[in-house]
Amino acid sequence: MALKLSGMGALAALAIGGLIAWPFVFSSSYDLRVFTLAGIFAINTLGYQFVFGHAGALALTQGTFFGLGAYIAGLTALEFGWTFAETVLLAVAGPVMMAVIIAAPVLRLQSHYFALATLGIGQVVLLVAIQWEPLTGGANGRPGVPGIELFGAPALRGIWLAAFVWGITAIAALIAWQSMRGLVGRAFAVARENDLAALSIGIDIWRLRWIAFLWSAAYAGLAGALYVRTVKVISPEVLEFHIMVAVLTMAVVGGRTHVAGAVIGAFLLVHLPEWFRGLDRYYLIAYGVVLLMAIVVAPNGLVGLAQDWMGRRRRAKPPAIPVVTRRTTRRTDGREPASLQIENISMAFGGVRALNQVSLRIPPGEIFGLIGPNGSGKSTLINCVSGIYAPQNGRIMLGDRDLMRERPHAIAKLGVTRTFQNLNLIDQMTVQDNVAIARFAATKAHFFRDLYDVRSRRLGQARDEAMQVLERSGIAAYAQVECGGLSYGTKRRVEIARALALAPSLMLLDEPAAGLSSAEQRELADWLQDIRTDGMTLVIVEHNMGFLMPLASRMACLDHGVVITEGTPAQLRAHPQVIAAYLGNEAVIA
Amino acid sequence: MALQILLNALALGAAYALLAFGFVLIVNATSAVNFAQGDMVMAGGYVAIAVASIAPMPGIALLPFVLVAMIVVGLLSSLVAYFPLKSRPPVSVFVSTIALGIILQNTVNVLAGAAPRAAPALFGDGQLAMGGASIAIQSIAVIGVAALLIAGQWWLFARTAIGRALRATAQDRVMAEALGIRANRMIALTFGLAAALSGAAGLLLANTFFVSPSDGTNYIIKAYISVTIGGWGSLTGAALGALLVALFEVAYPQIPILIGLTESSTAVTQVVFSQTTGTILLYVAVLIILFVRPQGIFGELAQRRA
CATH class of the missing domain: 3.40.50.300 (P-loop containing nucleotide triphosphate hydrolases)
Structure with missing residues (x-):
C-alpha cells in the first residue's frame, strides 16, 4: 500500500513540478496569458466539482455564476473604482446569493429536470446583460476594466499575474481537497451513489446538495472576478453557454471528484486550441468530440484512468474464512x-x-x-x-x-433505521467506511468542521466506532474489503451492521x-x-x-x-x- | 390584429409542439434527455436551405428531404451518444448529447457560416385578405403542415404494429424484449422520428424566424418549458404547453397595441413589453410552476418506487 501511495504521490509531485516549471519554459507574454487563463478555469472547475462531481447533480449554472462574478467585478471597478479585493468580495457574494435564491425551486428536481431548469436561468441572465445596455454596454460590452492591483501597487502582469492566479488556484484546490477527504466527503459519495441508503442513515442529501451548490457558486464568482480583471473587458461572452460547456468538459475529461482532475482538465482544455491551432475553425467541433469521447471512454476522467492504472482500485481479496465471533454488549448510548x-x-x-x-x-x-x-x-x-x-x-x-x-x-x-430487500451498499467503499458513514449524523460532521479538521479526526473516530460495530457483528475481518467483492450473505451482514451503527x-x-x-x-x-x-x-x-x-x-x-x-x-x-x-x-x- | 396574432401564435406553437414531441418521445423511450433536440430544429432548417440551394423549390417540397435526412441524423446520434451510455446514469446521456449539440452546431457553422439564413416559404410569401385583415399564407401553411405531421405521428403510434412496439418499448423495455420486440431498434427508431419531427419544425420556423447555427440552446429551452408546463412525459401536455409558450411569446410584446397604447409608446412600455422581458417573465413563471406544482399544470404526480 505504501508503495502504491508513493507511486500516486510521485505522479502528483511530477505534475506540480511541471506546473511550476511551465511558465519559465513557455514565457512569452501570450503563453503566460493562456497559462493564467488555465488557472482561472481550474478554479471554476474546482467549484463545479462540488455540485457536479461530489453532489452528482448536473447543474448548468456554473457558466452563469462565472459570468455574474465577472460582471459584478468588472462593473464595480468601472463604475465605482473599487479595488480588486473589494470587487472580489462582491463577485463571490453575488453568485452565492443567486444560488440561494434559485436553490428553492430547482434544487429538489431530479437529474435532467434540474439541468434544464438551471440552463434556463442562465439564458435569462444573459438576456438581461445584453439588454441592460446603459450599464453593461449591451452586446458589445465595456472595455477598460483595470487589472489586478494589490495594496496600491501597480497592476500585476506577466509571470506575477500567472503566479498570483495559480497561487489562488492552489489555495482553492487545497480547500476543496480538505473539505472532501473526511466524513463529509464520504457522505457526499453515499448521497451521490445511493440516495435511499443515504437517507436511511440520516444523511440530509438535500442539504449536502445545497452546500455543494453554494460552494460552486462561490468558486465561480471568484474565477469570474479574476477573469474579467485579466482580460480587462466585460462582455456577454462570459455568460454564453460555451463557458458552461468548457467547464463541464474540463470536469469530465480531468475527473469529476478529484482536485487534480479539475486542474488537469482546465490546463489541457485551455491549451488545446493553442496546440491544435492548425484545426482553425474546426477546433470547436474537436471540443465536442473530446467531450463525447471522454464521457464514453473514460467516465472517471484522466485521473480515474491514472488511478486504475496505478492499481489503487484493485480490490483486496476477501479473507477466505469468515471470522464469526459476535460479541453481545448492552447498548450504552442511552x-x-x-x-x-x-x-x-x-x-x-x-x-x-x-x-x-x-x-x-x-x-x-x-x-x-x-x-x-x-x-x-x-x-x-x-x-x-x-x-x-x-x-x-x-x-x-x-x-x-x-x-x-x-x-x-x-x-x-x-x-428509526432500516435495511433493504435489494441491498443498498456502496460497492466501491470498504466495509468499514460503509458502516462509518452511518456515524455521519451522530458525529455532527459538518462541512465547515471538516475544513479545519486537518487530521480528519472525525473520520478516524467514525471508523473506530464502525470497527466496534463490525466486531460485534462478527465481520471485522472484512473491514478493509470493498463491498462489491463480498458474498451475498456478508453483504446482508454489513447492511445490518450499518443500521446498528446508527444506534x-x-x-x-x-x-x-x-x-x-x-x-x-x-x-x-x-x-x-x-x-x-x-x-x-x-x-x-x-x-x-x-x-x-x-x-x-x-x-x-x-x-x-x-x-x-x-x-x-x-x-x-x-x-x-x-x-x-x-x-x-x-x-x-x- | 387579434386574429393575426392568434394565427402567428398557432403557427409558432405548432412548430414548438413538433419540437416538444421529439423531446418527449425520447424521454419516454429512454428516460434520458436528448439535449441536442434543439439542434435538430436548427439542422432541419439547414437541410432545407441546403437542398433548396441545389434545386430551388417551395418549402412543402423540401419536407420529404428534411424528414429523411433528419431520420438519418437521429439514428446516427443515437449510435454515438445514446447506445454507448445506455447502462449508465441518465446524466451521462445528457452530457453526451451536449457534446453532440456542440458538434452539430459547429459543423453547420463551418459549412454555412454564422449568419442567420432563411428557408423558402412552404407555398409562397403571399398574404390572404380575410375580413379586412391580411394574413400570411405561410402562417396557415405552417399550421396545416404541423397538424398533418402530428396526425401522422398519432396514426403511427396508435394504429400501426410498429407504433405498438415503440410504445411497448417506452413503457417497459425489459418486458418488451421478453415479448420479442427488438427494443434497441425501437429506441434507435424513436431517435430518428424525434429528430424528423424537430427537423420539420426547423423547416417551418426557418422562413419567418430565420435560422442560425447557435439556435439550438434557445429551442431546447422552449421544449423544456413546454414540457414542464404540460407535464413530463405527456404528448398532449407537451402540445398544450407549446401552444401556451408560443401564445405568450407572440402576444406579450403586442399587449400595448392590443390595449391601445400605441400613441403613448414610452420608453418604459418599450422595456416592459419587450421580447426580453417576455422571456424573463416566461421563465419566472416556469420556476414558480416548478416550485408550486412540479408535475406540471396538466400532469399527474408520480412517486418514485423505492
Whole structure:
C-alpha cells in the first residue's frame, strides 16, 4: 500500500513540478496569458466539482455564476473604482446569493429536470446583460476594466499575474481537497451513489446538495472576478453557454471528484486550441468530440484512468474464512427501544391501492413479523415508516412523535433505521467506511468542521466506532474489503451492521433472510435475538416462515394492502385467511 | 390584429409542439434527455436551405428531404451518444448529447457560416385578405403542415404494429424484449422520428424566424418549458404547453397595441413589453410552476418506487 501511495504521490509531485516549471519554459507574454487563463478555469472547475462531481447533480449554472462574478467585478471597478479585493468580495457574494435564491425551486428536481431548469436561468441572465445596455454596454460590452492591483501597487502582469492566479488556484484546490477527504466527503459519495441508503442513515442529501451548490457558486464568482480583471473587458461572452460547456468538459475529461482532475482538465482544455491551432475553425467541433469521447471512454476522467492504472482500485481479496465471533454488549448510548403505532394509513400509486387503512401497534422491545404474499404492501409499509413514501392519510407514531411530519433523514436521526430487500451498499467503499458513514449524523460532521479538521479526526473516530460495530457483528475481518467483492450473505451482514451503527431504537428489516443459507439464517436469527435483547424494537418483513416463526413474538399478515390478521405466530399459522393468502384461494376451495 | 396574432401564435406553437414531441418521445423511450433536440430544429432548417440551394423549390417540397435526412441524423446520434451510455446514469446521456449539440452546431457553422439564413416559404410569401385583415399564407401553411405531421405521428403510434412496439418499448423495455420486440431498434427508431419531427419544425420556423447555427440552446429551452408546463412525459401536455409558450411569446410584446397604447409608446412600455422581458417573465413563471406544482399544470404526480 505504501508503495502504491508513493507511486500516486510521485505522479502528483511530477505534475506540480511541471506546473511550476511551465511558465519559465513557455514565457512569452501570450503563453503566460493562456497559462493564467488555465488557472482561472481550474478554479471554476474546482467549484463545479462540488455540485457536479461530489453532489452528482448536473447543474448548468456554473457558466452563469462565472459570468455574474465577472460582471459584478468588472462593473464595480468601472463604475465605482473599487479595488480588486473589494470587487472580489462582491463577485463571490453575488453568485452565492443567486444560488440561494434559485436553490428553492430547482434544487429538489431530479437529474435532467434540474439541468434544464438551471440552463434556463442562465439564458435569462444573459438576456438581461445584453439588454441592460446603459450599464453593461449591451452586446458589445465595456472595455477598460483595470487589472489586478494589490495594496496600491501597480497592476500585476506577466509571470506575477500567472503566479498570483495559480497561487489562488492552489489555495482553492487545497480547500476543496480538505473539505472532501473526511466524513463529509464520504457522505457526499453515499448521497451521490445511493440516495435511499443515504437517507436511511440520516444523511440530509438535500442539504449536502445545497452546500455543494453554494460552494460552486462561490468558486465561480471568484474565477469570474479574476477573469474579467485579466482580460480587462466585460462582455456577454462570459455568460454564453460555451463557458458552461468548457467547464463541464474540463470536469469530465480531468475527473469529476478529484482536485487534480479539475486542474488537469482546465490546463489541457485551455491549451488545446493553442496546440491544435492548425484545426482553425474546426477546433470547436474537436471540443465536442473530446467531450463525447471522454464521457464514453473514460467516465472517471484522466485521473480515474491514472488511478486504475496505478492499481489503487484493485480490490483486496476477501479473507477466505469468515471470522464469526459476535460479541453481545448492552447498548450504552442511552436510547430505549421505541414503540411504533401505525394508525389508518393508506397509500395509492395512481389507481393501485398498495396500503388500505392499515393499523398496527408494535410495543417496545418486541420482534414483530410482517408477512404476506408478493405485492401485498409489506415493503410499501416500510417505505412509509421510513419516510420514503408519504401516505395519503393516517398517522405513524414513534412514541409520541408523528413520523409523517418528518423527512426521511430526520426519521433516521430519530432512531428509526432500516435495511433493504435489494441491498443498498456502496460497492466501491470498504466495509468499514460503509458502516462509518452511518456515524455521519451522530458525529455532527459538518462541512465547515471538516475544513479545519486537518487530521480528519472525525473520520478516524467514525471508523473506530464502525470497527466496534463490525466486531460485534462478527465481520471485522472484512473491514478493509470493498463491498462489491463480498458474498451475498456478508453483504446482508454489513447492511445490518450499518443500521446498528446508527444506534437505532427501531429497526426495520426488509427480507433479511432472503438468499441466505440455512446455517446463515440460524446465525442471523441468533443475532437478531441478541440485538433485541440489547434494547431495540425490530420489525421484520419476511417470506420465510421457518425463519420468522420462532423469532417473532407477534405477527401480522398483509394481503392486497389490508391487514387480514394479527396475533402470535401460532395463531397466524392456523388462520385460514393466511393460508389462503399464501397458498391461493383455489387451494382452500379445493 | 387579434386574429393575426392568434394565427402567428398557432403557427409558432405548432412548430414548438413538433419540437416538444421529439423531446418527449425520447424521454419516454429512454428516460434520458436528448439535449441536442434543439439542434435538430436548427439542422432541419439547414437541410432545407441546403437542398433548396441545389434545386430551388417551395418549402412543402423540401419536407420529404428534411424528414429523411433528419431520420438519418437521429439514428446516427443515437449510435454515438445514446447506445454507448445506455447502462449508465441518465446524466451521462445528457452530457453526451451536449457534446453532440456542440458538434452539430459547429459543423453547420463551418459549412454555412454564422449568419442567420432563411428557408423558402412552404407555398409562397403571399398574404390572404380575410375580413379586412391580411394574413400570411405561410402562417396557415405552417399550421396545416404541423397538424398533418402530428396526425401522422398519432396514426403511427396508435394504429400501426410498429407504433405498438415503440410504445411497448417506452413503457417497459425489459418486458418488451421478453415479448420479442427488438427494443434497441425501437429506441434507435424513436431517435430518428424525434429528430424528423424537430427537423420539420426547423423547416417551418426557418422562413419567418430565420435560422442560425447557435439556435439550438434557445429551442431546447422552449421544449423544456413546454414540457414542464404540460407535464413530463405527456404528448398532449407537451402540445398544450407549446401552444401556451408560443401564445405568450407572440402576444406579450403586442399587449400595448392590443390595449391601445400605441400613441403613448414610452420608453418604459418599450422595456416592459419587450421580447426580453417576455422571456424573463416566461421563465419566472416556469420556476414558480416548478416550485408550486412540479408535475406540471396538466400532469399527474408520480412517486418514485423505492
